[in-house]
Amino acid sequence: MVKRLGLAIASVAASAGLVLGTAGTAEASWWVPRSHHPTTTACGDAGRAGAAQGLWSPIFFCDQIAPGVVELRVRYN
Numbered sequence: 001m002v003k004r005l006g007l008a009i010a011s012v013a014a015s016a017g018l019v020l021g022t023a024g025t026a027e028a029s030w031w032v033p034r035s036h037h038p039t040t041t042a043c044g045d046a047g048r049a050g051a052a053q054g055l056w057s058p059i060f061f062c063d064q065i066a067p068g069v070v071e072l073r074v075r076y077n
Helices: 002-026 040-052
Strands: 032-037 061-067 067-073
Touching: 032 040, 032 061, 040 061, 040 067
Parallel strands: none
Antiparallel strands: 032 067, 061 067
């Protein structure tokens, strides 16, 4: 009985982990790396310019991936 209960709990935990893991992956796929810039200011300017031209949605973010390297990630319309 205890062994069955343990297996049931482990199964539920594994299923929950799988569902949560795939949810994060699916959300991450919305963000597409677009370009790299030397500063966050330059990245933000590029993000706003592309959104104003309708190249991608106005939702974007800049992520510093290394010293002096800022990556622009966008969501396409």
